[in-house]
Amino acid sequence: MDAINALVVLANFVLIPAVTYGSQLALGALGVTLIYGILRFSNFAHGDTMAFGTMTTILFTWWFQSMGISFGPLPTALLALPFGIAGTALLLLGTDRVVYKFYRAQKAAPVILVIVSMGVMFIMNGLVRFIIGPDDQNFLDGERFIISARDFKTLTGLSEGLALKTSQVITVVTAIIVVALLFWFLQKTRTGKSMRAYSDNEDLALLSGINPERVVAVTWILVAALATVAGVLYGLDKSFKPFTYFQLLLPIFASAIVGGLGNPLGAIAGGFVIAFSEVTVTYAFKKVLKYLMPESLEPSGLVQLMSTDYKFAVSFAILIIVLLFKPTGLFKGQSV
Amino acid sequence: MAFLIGDGMTGGYGAGPDILHDCTIAVDKGEIAVIVGPNGAGKSTAMKAVFGMLNIHTGAVRLDGEDITSLSPQARVAKGMGFVPQTHNIFTSMTVEENLEMGAFLRRDEIADTMAQVYDLFPILKEKRMQPAGELSGGQRQQVAVGRALMTQPKVLMLDEPTAGVSPIVMDELFDRIIEVARAGITILMVEQNARQALEIADKGYVLVQGRNRFSDTGKALMADPEVRRSFLGG
Numbered sequence: 001m002d003a004i005n006a007l008v009v010l011a012n013f014v015l016i017p018a019v020t021y022g023s024q025l026a027l028g029a030l031g032v033t034l035i036y037g038i039l040r041f042s043n044f045a046h047g048d049t050m051a052f053g054t055m056t057t058i059l060f061t062w063w064f065q066s067m068g069i070s071f072g073p074l075p076t077a078l079l080a081l082p083f084g085i086a087g088t089a090l091l092l093l094g095t096d097r098v099v100y101k102f103y104r105a106q107k108a109a110p111v112i113l114v115i116v117s118m119g120v121m122f123i124m125n126g127l128v129r130f131i132i133g134p135d136d137q138n139f140l141d142g143e144r145f146i147i148s149a150r151d152f153k154t155l156t157g158l159s160e161g162l163a164l165k166t167s168q169v170i171t172v173v174t175a176i177i178v179v180a181l182l183f184w185f186l187q188k189t190r191t192g193k194s195m196r197a198y199s200d201n202e203d204l205a206l207l208s209g210i211n212p213e214r215v216v217a218v219t220w221i222l223v224a225a226l227a228t229v230a231g232v233l234y235g236l237d238k239s240f241k242p243f244t245y246f247q248l249l250l251p252i253f254a255s256a257i258v259g260g261l262g263n264p265l266g267a268i269a270g271g272f273v274i275a276f277s278e279v280t281v282t283y284a285f286k287k288v289l290k291y292l293m294p295e296s297l298e299p300s301g302l303v304q305l306m307s308t309d310y311k312f313a314v315s316f317a318i319l320i321i322v323l324l325f326k327p328t329g330l331f332k333g334q335s336v
Numbered sequence: 337m338a339f340l341i342g343d344g345m346t347g348g349y350g351a352g353p354d355i356l357h358d359c360t361i362a363v364d365k366g367e368i369a370v371i372v373g374p375n376g377a378g379k380s381t382a383m384k385a386v387f388g389m390l391n392i393h394t395g396a397v398r399l400d401g402e403d404i405t406s407l408s409p410q411a412r413v414a415k416g417m418g419f420v421p422q423t424h425n426i427f428t429s430m431t432v433e434e435n436l437e438m439g440a441f442l443r444r445d446e447i448a449d450t451m452a453q454v455y456d457l458f459p460i461l462k463e464k465r466m467q468p469a470g471e472l473s474g475g476q477r478q479q480v481a482v483g484r485a486l487m488t489q490p491k492v493l494m495l496d497e498p499t500a501g502v503s504p505i506v507m508d509e510l511f512d513r514i515i516e517v518a519r520a521g522i523t524i525l526m527v528e529q530n531a532r533q534a535l536e537i538a539d540k541g542y543v544l545v546q547g548r549n550r551f552s553d554t555g556k557a558l559m560a561d562p563e564v565r566r567s568f569l570g571g
Contacts, residue, residue, distance in 0.1 A: 209488075
């Protein structure tokens, strides 16, 4: 019984949150890795792209709510999501037309594009704060829990509860659907294959008659979808605050690099590696150990390796450790 | 009149100095023309000029009588020219079959027949069609590269040192395949380091020196020419 209680505590505070957070990071990292693989630069504006997508979705959610439209037990934000994606796609295509296209025509070095993307980042950052403000926004509605901790206790008779939030299940299910669609698109469709070809060998892709401007446009649209979905899922699960999204850039980049930049499978693996390490390193294991150890050995401290304030340090530590042993990431990514 | 001709081409890369000087390369329909010459003679440059990859300020390129001097390389692909670069000529992360599909990207019709023809020409590719092309051996990669270019059903196939870096046995095999392609009615223009073998299969040979035509004749005549033998074929 004690072992089951320990397992329930672990699932409730470590496994489920880490899987959820990992899915969100994986979606974010997929966007970063797509841009790196196809447009060949690290996009520092990705966190703020996520913020913009989430903000647009929130605005549509509010509008729908004001009209009395709801999605039953599911959050209204899911209905607003396609509109958020469309708005973000327009923003990214516009940014590409106004900013990136110019540098592409000059065949600017990747490092210049990185700095350019930082400029874009600041503008998007300001745009989002200007429209929705810098404060926390909670936009989750519908049923909050699938199983609440109390229900779980009465249902199983265990002394520990396991809460399963709607947002967590939605996150994982949506992430699986999005990733499956993305891989199907890249592997099976003509456009998807042409994107991989362009990423693999730009000159040969041109010789084969692949239109680079089309590849770039489709990439931005995919990135808009990935970033908006990742941002909305994160916002539903926690809350939306522009600054938090800007900060998400760090674990997202760590995920993409750990997995191998430019490799979509790696981005997913990297997302989970970073999420699990962040959550396990900052979790206080006292409650789990209480059930597993004899009373006399019960830990007096929290058994927390690091305070949650240091969670970003974990991403970087993992990043450095992986890169020391595998410079192109866990999966073979492109070396810079 | 030659099917494909780069006539009196003079020019170089970007704003740099001229590399080609009044250089003429021509090939008749269904024939094999080979460009040979010492290192730095401008062999690859001449071929790239024919394909539109560098600017020629004097001279013209004509395909089947049509002036294509101002067309981009991509537009020339659409006109029926296939080009196999010397290096980076395959999509390494994609399967053999996907490489062929990408070769046919411009085509909107059914490509299965062309793909079957490529597999008939290179049976080993059919065996490995689901394998990433980057995992193949050097000779097999060259077959993928040639196969990719054939997927557009080109009228002219241009090969930049197709046998660079492959073993002599594989080289002979590649030359056999190239002859087979030519017999199917596809005009071939190629640059070769292995001058002797290349001239043996060539209907027409061009020896370039410092961006100029030095000798132009049939492959056999060049092989028989004592001066060409002494200077370029090692006796």
